[in-house]
Each structure stands twice: as C-alpha cells, then as structure tokens.
Amino acid sequence: MRVFAVGLLLKMMMNIEVNSSNMSNIRVVNFNTGEEEVAAARTMTLQERVLQIDHIQASRLSKLTGDALEIASEGIIRHLRACARMDVNPDASAVREIIDDAINGRRVFAETSNDLLAA
Secondary structure, eight states: OHHHHHHHHHHHHTTOEEOTTSEEEEEEEOTTTOOEEEEEEEOOOHHHHHHHHOHHHHHHHHTOOHHHHHHHHHHHHHHHHHHHHHTOOOOHHHHHHHHHHHHTTOOOSOOOSOGGGOO
C-alpha cells in the first residue's frame, strides 16, 4: 500500500496526468514551435526510479518502513525534482545520504516558503 501511495505522491508532485492504461501523459512545450505536445511514458514507481540510479540504494530503500520510508521518499522525490529542474542526472551518493538520514530520523532538505514549488 505504501509503494502505491509513494508512486501516487510522485505523480502528483511531478504534475503528470495518468490515464487508465497505466501510461502517463507528459505535457511538453516544443521550443521551436512554441506548441504544447503530449508525450506518453510508462508510469514508474519511486522504487523503479531509484533502481535506475543505483541497485544498492534501491535495495536499502525497499527495506525501510514507517517514518523512515516517508522521510526517504520525500527526500528522494525532492532530489529527483531538483535534478530534473537543473537538467542533471540524479546522484547515487545523494540518494545514499538521504536514506542514511532517514534511517537516523533526520529530514534534511532546504526549506522554502512554498512547498509546492520546492525541490
């Protein structure tokens, strides 16, 4: 149940529309024409995305439960959004630190005045 909730949270934070066939529609603006296009992509859970970054961290994330899982999920989602915004690849060492901090019960991320715009 938690994996579904984390996947749903990831979809909501990334502003992705989901249709019934488990595919998501991502709206993309073509800078050459200025027109909005829709690109279809398979819906991905947070666990699958972390697996793409580093299989060791994905294994560590899968073992978390309760508050530690929620802290790690929030931190990783913020890291992924910041990487997407800056157009860089996510860092495995950053994900490792986020999971380490979650295990120790620490929430470590930049505070902003508007959490909807936060990384």
